[in-house]
Amino acid sequence: MFFGNLDSNGKQRDRCSVPAEAHAQTGVAAACADVEVGLLAKNSLRNRAAGQVVAMFERSFYATLDGNWICVGQPDIGSGPLHLLGKFRLSRLATGDIARVADSTLWVAGAPLAMLASASLWVPSTVPHWSTSSLRRGLHAVDEPWTSDLMVGGLASAGFGRIPLQASALVQAAKPGLIALERILSGSVEESDVSRLGSLIGLGPGLTPSGDDLIGGALIALAALGHTECRDALWGRCLGQIDRTNDISKAHLHAAALGYGAAALHAAIHTVMSGQTARLHQALSALTAVGHTSGLDAFAGSLIVLRRATLRK
Incomplete structure (x- = not known):
């Protein structure tokens, strides 16, 4: 689902274009395509993974997908291994909402939230030379x-x-x-x-x-x-x-x-x-x-x- 070369900050240099068929249906809020996913969250966001929102906060929420935890939030919460970051609209979401991954898209409460095919991958930067x-x-x-x-x-x-x-x-x-x-x-x-x-x-x-x-x-x-x-x-x-x-x-x-x-x-x-x-x-x-x-x-x-x-x- 996530491909591309990594730059010095652990992010992919190239992003895939979003195919036309991946856009949200008419009348449904469009999913965010400019997203970053942590290396452990990536493993949780597999197609057909399903779960629910378990905790809501002002700038983020936690969800479980097939028993694995992810944190979905605004970019200002910072990069991390469990994080999926993007300029999401979270105000209408609530604890207990169903979360699932289908067609490389994260859906929450029946609406597309994040386009995963175009996600950049975060991994920690390489340990520098030290003595x-x-x-x-x-x-x-x-x-x-x-x-x-x-x-x-x-x-x-x-x-x-x-x-x-x-x-x-x-x-x-x-x-x-x-x-x-x-x-x-x-x-x-x-x-x-x-x-x-x-x-x-x-x-x-x-x-x-x-x-x-x-x-x-x-x-x-x-x-x-x-x-x-x-x-x-x-x-x-x-x-x-x-x-x-x-x-x-x-x-x-x-x-x-x-x-x-x-x-x-x-x-x-x-x-x-x-x-x-x-x-x-x-x-x-x-x-x-x-x-x-x-x-x-x-x-x-x-x-x-x-x-x-x-x-x-």
Whole structure:
């Protein structure tokens, strides 16, 4: 369904023209042809896949198709592995509406929403060249802005390398899980660490709780570093506790276990790894637009992993 060469940003260079027979019937709103689909959403949007809308928001909605989760939304929610983005008209949709894919078109509530044959494909950008010195340079540069207003709310302060004395109640509650995460990353795991790590899952408010975002960021950073065995070991210890959180957050955690997350998170991780300090403020600004605190919480988990990586050398 999706073809074409990828450019440096992970999008297809060429788009197929939309065949005349694919246009919506007279009297029905036309489907959006200028859309972007994440690499995991692509696998869910197969012809004859069917399901329903399960959660509605102002700029997006979540749907399941044959049991697989996708997030359909406006371009400003940002690229990601589960996302289908376009300038959609969502105001008339509701939870429970039937969703299905037919003739390379996503139909919702009986109307065509997205033309999939012309979709561009999003995949994370390639991990840049990096070294221990470039990583240390990037971590040093991130410390100054990370001690400012970025640490207000959520678990962002956990990414600073040490938990501040005046930590919030949420950060205090996360301490056992954060200590367990550090031990698991170092390879010195105790039996009690598995349950302590599990205390992070579902911890905090929001659609994707802060503890889930932090673990997801750690998984994605481990994949970026090439530490797939450690990533899989961490994920294996999370699986037994996964039912502590909601289904939407589970879907994002499963994507993180494969090494995939929000485009802004990948960009921030790569910026720190490559030591491109001039791009750091832009990368952090983009993270603040991901959820209420989700982008910063996820990056805190990534920073925990990246700091640990410098100790291995």
